[in-house]
Amino acid sequence: MEKRSALDQAFEQRWKTLLGEWIEFLKFPSISAQPSYDSECSRCAAWLVQWLKGNGFHAWLEPTRSKPLVRAHRDGLPGAPHVLYYGHYDVQPVDPVDAWTTPPFDPVYRNDRLYARGAEDNKGQIWFTLQAMATLIAMGNPMPPIDILLEGEEECGSAGITEWLQAHAGDIRSDILLVTDTNTVPDGRPTLVMGLRGIIHATAVLQGPAYDLHSGVHGGVAPNPATGLARLLTSLHDAQGRIAVEGFHDGILPLSPAEKAETARARFDPEQYRHATGVPPCAGDPDRTPIERAGFLPSIDINGIHAGYSGSGIKTIIPATATVKLTARLAAGQDPDHCLDCLCRHLERQVPKGLTLAITERGIGGKGFRLAPDTPLVQQTLMVLEKLQEGEPARLWEGASIPVVSALQSASGADPVLVGFGDEADRIHAPDESFSREQMRRGFVFAGLWLDAMTRGGQ
Template sequence: MTKSALDAWFAANRVAILADYYSLLRFPSIGGDPAHLPDCVACAEWVCAFLRPLGFTAELVRGDGSKPPLVLAERPADASGRTVLLYGHYDVQPVDPVDLWETPPFEPAERDGRVHARGAQDDKGQWFALLQGLRAAIENGERLPAIRIVLEGQEESGSGFLAEQALDLRRRLAADVLLVADTGKDASGRPAIVAGLRGVIHFTVTLRGPKYDLHSGQHGGLAPNPAQGIAELVASLHNPDGSIAVKGFCDNIVDPTEAEFALATERGFDENAYRDEVGVFPVGGERGVPAIVRNSFRPTVEVNGIHGGYGGPGSKTVIPTHAFAKLSCRLVPDQSPAHVWQCLKAHFEEHCPRGLTVELTEVTGNEPGFRLPIDSPVTRIAQDVLREVDPRGAVFTWEGASIPIVARLRDVTGAAPLLVGFGMQEDRIHCPNESFSLDQFQDAFRWGGLIFPALA
């Protein structure tokens, strides 16, 4: 099926495609919030119903029912050949702060060629567009490989249930190629083949002090202050030059090869364009290290939020009983999550302010980073297909972000990961007013319509 034939099919079916897309986006499938478990189940059931008319057997894997289910689907091959496993996630990030959304986050709205809704891009829009491309190929009678699908409902909170189930499901997930639809284009809008991802650990660190909130006049200068302590503790994580100060954290870091460095840097990094898009210059991280290297090949420790004491209107003169910070660490290949975690625990114990106690909780992620070969048969097929999608062809990128389950699925299934996505910075994933342009959606559709037949 040619690109022009795919475009004609899209035009003829546009109304139905967008109607289904909007239906999918209306599910408030916030997988990290137990209150939204029924919404996650309903969303997963909707996906199964969508897949069955395409020739898939589709079912939910529920476990004990306490977590968002997996969608597991399979379609037999039209002829002997490869088996492709498509991975994506139907869960979405929380929508706070709600008052910054221009339209309700779960009521899709098209403005200026972009669909605005939570999940419009990350990740519902990406894999759904790809499946619509597959649908076009099926209706056109294209020869296709065996296709397996696993969609999870906990990617945004660590992929715990899929990680638990993966080994038991290994025969049903076994494949030659692991197709991941959860990444992005490069900054210029060219398609990108992701050749590496960072791993991730996220956790909460809490400092506890007095048994109850204290009057800051009666107890100021006497009682240790957890709010001040959490600021000191967080500040201790980095050296003045921005490098990570945690002993042992950066052990075993492997620098990029010459070929990787050349491919990563040949596109350059436009600091002014970055500033125009996000509002600040890219000056975070270790000074003296190129921006692309900092973002793609070096680990990070980032503070996601700090909370403690009174935050309402006016004043309330207290020394709070506790304070906490939410943190995430991005890891690079050869960094052991277990080793990194031990280093972090030792650091927090050593730097805990006098008179306070430290607790580490809500530890999730614990997945390593990885890099992929840049010259494999599957990669070459992807390059050819992406040249049809965009005549400029594809670039290689090494993502600073994480998809925690990919390394686990690779190890369990034996499949070669192929990470191609169509997100852009302006999509504002994880933020209010997330969106996905219809041009990006159609590129993802083309990719789906072309890559499955190419892998047959």
């Protein structure tokens, strides 16, 4: 508890400086999805390099074909595990601007929360991590060797870093990959993400007549792409909600005994889920729990459908085309190329008579992963999280995907540790995004304790 107390005290002493620099960081409108903000992304990256240089790191900009990477390095205690820290300095667009209480790039601190675009995602969570590192350096605390890699286009696909990693994998070989870009569970307990799912995507277009037909003249004669698409999409799942695509379950890692025990102890409240989302947790395989379905099994979802007329009133047509956008989340162990091939083959085999199918887009975001619950790294991280509060921390098998994590794992050879302190109140990607002083404090203390534990205990 001595180190915990020292970090709590250091946070209080640094708070005004930390807040001022955090505000300065947030003033950069580093919106990666809009090319008109490219220069602001570059200015933000350059500012980070100067801050890192002033706080004990060798730091520089690494060019990519898009936004620059911020890289930094600091030697550490011999024998301690090499830590690679990843984050992103880019932010989401701010639309609708008129829904913000205050301007999104004019940070405002009120009621113990800082409001601005990026306040949480990911500038706030980057900031508690970098501030904890700087504090340990200033205290003369031994540190593990650290590499820092901050990208500027996570919010629009991570194309630059993905390409860079393929060419520079040898530059970032490390033992542990630390990512602070996640949430706690709803009850606020400190949370270790035990796994993420992979992701693939496809866009399919069903072509029917050469042009929109009059539904009175041709109804009951010409095949309708919208009707055909509805029939095609229902074939993706059986009547019970299980995926019905041949080969799509190949490669799924079974739950280990330790994982079965952990998931059995995990908390999931169906009524809380219904209250939060407006729907019951009833999709997917009825023989598996919601925790298993979201964290350990694949899923296929329709993200968007377009066919024909959707304006006011009616337009009596048989549309010429119908389009669907699909994504699929993949379980740990699954091969994204294989699953994407299975999905596209299924669609091609199920095309209704008289229509033709074109896969106009298809792509892979990354593989999924799961951490073994009983490894020393997992146990050490959980012990650190226990020190943040009385009681057991949460373990979360996350159904979402962070595609760049898969690429970073492959390039670095590192075991991932994903711990963040976001919550739904932060409103990331929405107007009035914010992050609280208490979240910043908890993250700061965690990062300091975790780095100290890695230095002393290794893996």
